[in-house]
Amino acid sequence: MTHYLDHAAATPMLPAAREAMLEQLALTGNSSSLHGSGRAARRVVEESRERIGAALGARPSEVIFTSGGTEADNLAVKGAWLAAERTNPSRRRLVVSGVEHHAVLDPVEYLATEKGAEVTWVEPGECGVVQPSSVADALAEDPGTTALVSVMWANNEVGTVQDVAAMAATAKADGTPFHTDAVQAVGHLPVNFAESGADLMSVTAHKLGGPVGIGALIAARDAELVPLTHGGGQERQLRSGTLPVAAIRAFAVALDEVVERREREAKRVAALRDRFLDGALALDLGVRVTGCWEPGDVTTRLPGNAHVTIPGAQGDSLLYLLDAAGIECSTGSACQAGIPQPSHVVLAMGRSEAEANGSLRISFGWTSTDEDVDAVLAALPDAIGRARMAGG
Numbered sequence: 001m002t003h004y005l006d007h008a009a010a011t012p013m014l015p016a017a018r019e020a021m022l023e024q025l026a027l028t029g030n031s032s033s034l035h036g037s038g039r040a041a042r043r044v045v046e047e048s049r050e051r052i053g054a055a056l057g058a059r060p061s062e063v064i065f066t067s068g069g070t071e072a073d074n075l076a077v078k079g080a081w082l083a084a085e086r087t088n089p090s091r092r093r094l095v096v097s098g099v100e101h102h103a104v105l106d107p108v109e110y111l112a113t114e115k116g117a118e119v120t121w122v123e124p125g126e127c128g129v130v131q132p133s134s135v136a137d138a139l140a141e142d143p144g145t146t147a148l149v150s151v152m153w154a155n156n157e158v159g160t161v162q163d164v165a166a167m168a169a170t171a172k173a174d175g176t177p178f179h180t181d182a183v184q185a186v187g188h189l190p191v192n193f194a195e196s197g198a199d200l201m202s203v204t205a206h207k208l209g210g211p212v213g214i215g216a217l218i219a220a221r222d223a224e225l226v227p228l229t230h231g232g233g234q235e236r237q238l239r240s241g242t243l244p245v246a247a248i249r250a251f252a253v254a255l256d257e258v259v260e261r262r263e264r265e266a267k268r269v270a271a272l273r274d275r276f277l278d279g280a281l282a283l284d285l286g287v288r289v290t291g292c293w294e295p296g297d298v299t300t301r302l303p304g305n306a307h308v309t310i311p312g313a314q315g316d317s318l319l320y321l322l323d324a325a326g327i328e329c330s331t332g333s334a335c336q337a338g339i340p341q342p343s344h345v346v347l348a349m350g351r352s353e354a355e356a357n358g359s360l361r362i363s364f365g366w367t368s369t370d371e372d373v374d375a376v377l378a379a380l381p382d383a384i385g386r387a388r389m390a391g392g
Contacts, residue, residue, distance in 0.1 A: 003372045005329045007207075007365030008156055008184060014366070015256035016207035021211055024246035031243050032232060042247045044213075048252035055252075056203065056218060057192030064217045065243055066237045069183040072202035072217035074104040075239065076179040077150060079225035080200065081111050084147035087224065089256055091147040091176075093118040095129045097140045097349040103202075104181055105344075108150075109110045120152070126350050127292035128160030129300075135167045146176045153185035153201075154163050157332045157345040157361060158291040161189060161307025168197035177223060183207055183215075184350060187258035188302050193311035199223045205247070209366060210254035265366065267293045270296060270303035272364045272373055277306050279377040285384050288310045290359070304364035305334060309346065309355040313387035318360050321383040327376050330361045 004012070006182075041392030046060070053060040066072045077094070084091040096108050098121045111117035113288035120138045124130045130151055139146055140181030149171040154161045164180050171178035185191050193201050200223055204215030211367035219225065258265070273293045280287045289390070290307040292300065310318065315331035322329060333345045342356035362376060 001375075002196055002227055003375045004330060004367065005306065005362045005364065005372055005376060007368070008363035009303075009330055010206045010212065011209055011365040012124050012367055013250070014212060016257055017210050017250040020253040021246045021250035022251045022372050027245075029245065031245055032234065032359065035262045039135050040392075044210060044249050045243055048248045051252040052216065052255055055255045056186070056201075057194045057196075058201075058218045059221070061236075062193070062220060063220055064219055065248060066215050066217055066239055067213055068180065069101075069202050069204035069205070069214035071239075072204070072215050073101070073179075073181055074107050075088075075215050075225065075228055076200040076202060077104055077107040077148065077337065078111060078180065078220075078228060079238070080148040080177050080223070081115070081117055082226035083224040085115070086226065089122055091145055092116070093120060095120045095123070095135060095146050095149045095171075095176075096121060097151045097162075098123045099104075099128060099130070099155055099157075099160070099345045100150065100152055101183070104150055104152070109169055117147075118145075120146075122189035123348050124160070125207070128155055128158050128290075129292075130162055130167070132163055132170055132372050132388055136170045139170065139176065143174060146174060148177050150179040150181070151372050152181040152183075153191065153344060154182070154189060154302050156184045157343060157359075158349070159184075159302035160291050160305040161185070161300050161302065164196050164198060172197060180307060183250075184302060187255070187262060188304065190262070191298070192217050200225075205251040208254055208258045210251040212352070214244055215301040216249045216251075228369040263268075266298040266303040269364045269366075269368060270298045272368050272370065273306045273362075275370070276362055276373045277308070280306075280308060280380060282380055283377075285381065285385075288355075289350070291349065295302075304361040304368070306364070308360050308362075309351065310358045310360060310384055310387075311355065312391060313358050313384050314391050315357060315359045316326075317387035317390050318383055321386055322376070322379055325383065326377040327379050329363070329376070331359050 030036035031041040111168040175197040201218040348355035
């Protein structure tokens with residue numbers, strides 16, 4: 001029997017979302033076409049846009065569909081910096097946290113290498129929290145020179161939740177747009193774009209029970225962005241391409257469901273997380289929780305995130321050994337899978353390279369049960385022992 005404990009990478013589609021997608025796939029129509037089928041497809045897109053906006057505290061016109069979180073992050077980071085370069089060349093700097101997903105880090109590195117962007121990195125403390133005062137200090141180093149501040153809402157590896165509203169307010173005081181990657185936060189935390197004060201927010205469907213291949217950049221109407229793709233001019237002229245109507249409908253259905261049940265599901269999943277962490281620590285095998293954790297906490301750490309470091313054991317060895325035992329989990333970001341390297345997130349939190357190499361992320365979601373916790377706790381001692389032997 002397989003126990004799927006990698007919901008932070010992708011969570012299984014919710015039945016209602018799957019049914020909505022299959023129903024829509026049976027219909028034909030390009031939402032840019034003017035005939036009846038095209039207008040019907042456009043109606044589905046716009047109704048879904050309204051539902052997604054309402055669920056996220058955004059106007060429908062602020063929802064720009066993308067292929068997922070990575071494209072949304074690229075459009076936000078590159079698009080905002082290129083827009084600033086065009087209209088105000090003195091704003092060449094990016095202020096970015098050191099614990100971002102590579103979908104933000106790599107565009108930042110690209111802009112620095114290829115376009116001459118200046119980058120100020122803001123590092124977290126041992127809990128993984130980026131202090132709003134650190135963002136303020138970074139902006140104050142050279143006021144009026146920053147094109148964008150980007151700090152993720154909740155970390156994909158260790159689950160730390162950031163004070164987005166405070167950082168957005170700090171950026172606004174400098175006249176700087178603020179972007180947040182909310183891919184991990186939506187569906188697990190109360191996410192309201194308008195109340196957050198952010199100018200740009202990235203979201204995706206496959207982390208919350210929707211399909212892979214659809215996401216959105218939530219962009220305030222006055223946000224200045226340069227498009228990265230050109231063609232039909234769809235999505236406010238910012239993201240050209242024929243829209244995947246069925247995926248968009250499934251995205252809206254999934255988002256509605258997870259937002260409606262968020263509070264009670266967060267408590268249920270957090271109880272599984274806590275039971276796993278308590279059990280892992282009780283094994284007395286040197287397991288250490290990454291970041292700050294309080295049992296029952298569903299506000300400062302993602303409810304389903306259980307990230308640990310295991311001394312003397314390589315994370316990739318643990319991953320393969322647990323997989324052989326029917327436990328599917330990860331060492332961190334799935335986007336870096338297959339590339340053995342220490343987690344930049346764990347390193348930024350002040351842990352050693354050896355600890356970062358021994359990372360293991362267990363993430364719970366809507367399909368998770370007590371049986372999953374029992375299975376991983378039963379498999380962990382043997383996996384740790386064998387991983388340590390392999391690394392010794």
